[in-house]
Amino acid sequence: MEKDEIDEMPGKHVGETTPQEGLVTRLREDELTRREWFARVGKAATLVSLGRPVSTKGTAPVPASPPEDIHALPPGLYEASNDHLSHALSSEARFHPTPPGTETDYARSAAAPFEAQFFSKNEFEVVRRIVELVLGETAEKSSPGAQGDGGRSISAEVAEWIDLAAFSAGAAREAARRLAPEHRALAIAYYGSKAVEDIENSDQEKTYREGIKWLTEESGRRYGKGFLALTVEQQTELLKSASDDRPEKDLENAGTRFFHLIKMEVVRGFYTSRAGLNELGYKGNTFYAESPGCPGEDYKKTAGGPG
Known part of the structure; x- marks a missing residue:
């Protein structure tokens, strides 16, 4: 120029x-x-x-x-x-070989039927049903390519993610607490102090255990049967009593803490799945020659140019 x-x-x-x-x-x-x-x-x-x-x-x-x-931060390289x-x-395969002991690896399609690592079989079915209710009956129909890996439903895929997150929470918490001061400073610089402190102090395992226990007891007290045996309307009503829309806003118990946590994980799991990314219209790291929706003459007008 x-x-x-x-x-x-x-x-x-x-x-x-x-x-x-x-x-x-x-x-x-x-x-x-x-x-x-x-x-x-x-x-x-x-x-x-x-x-x-x-x-x-x-x-x-x-x-x-x-x-x-x-x-305040450790010496290191912060770009690829x-x-x-x-x-x-070095490899033309779909998954590049990773060195032994690498902290991260590719998420591979399940080769065997899923088995929960944190929840019991009945607890996992409860979690999966809650995921279905939070996403809504039409959630899987509203997104192109809504089927997950291996033909699983999105509700199943998100429920499996929640089980993995709950199973990993304890190890993540202990690892966060053992960070050297300079590495903790690095984590705070990237993610913020609240996110780091939440990992260090949260007890997701306790929240899930106590929450499912509350759900079971409250279901029996209100309707005389287990949560999975309730109608959709009864399940929705019970969850609503622990949600942000509950009548008693100041009420906090095992149920409200459980619903708050699982709702966040449902959102996180769905919008990082293939169906969630499709719903958002996410295209990955795509290069645009000009700004989408504001090309050519339109850009000149918004920039204060002639025309």
Whole structure:
């Protein structure tokens, strides 16, 4: 972009630096660095695709901008490196091989019938029924591609996620409590202090156990039978008494804590499933040549340009 073009930008006043000028300046300053980085990435990709070992000399990734309080955080790399690229290119399989002991792995389709790890068989059926009621009878019909992995219903998939989250909660809590001060500071910098403190102090296992016990006892007291034997209307009425819409807003007990927790996990499980992402219209990390819904002349108008 030439200087004359910058001077003709809409909304620019004499002696004033426009956002466009600042962007151009940053682009010029970063141009060489970015070219070098892409050249290095291209070199790494070429060598990996040819099956030759990748030299680490001169291929160090560009680190992210350090946090303001850099001394409170551990030294480390906060952006992907060429090692991640070479790892992805080293296999043509759907799932790339991961080193033994890796903290994360791919979620693979279940090869055997599901067995709950935290809930008993009856408790899991209660959880699954609550998921169905929270999502609504038409939830699975309203989303394109609503079937989960292996043809499972979305309610089953979300219920399985809740079981996994409950099973993992204790280990996650203990791991959070054992974080070194600098790593705890890093977690707070990324997720906020409340999120970190919630993991350190919450007892999801107790909330689920006491909540299902409350649901069983309250179902028997009101209707003389178990929760799964109730009609849809009775189940809905019972859950509503523990929901945010309960008549006594100040009332808090095992039932209200249980419903609050499971409702959050239903939302989290659904909107990270294939059906939930489809409902949101999520397309992944997609590159757009121009802003969707505001192309060409429309953008000029909103930016204050002529026309």
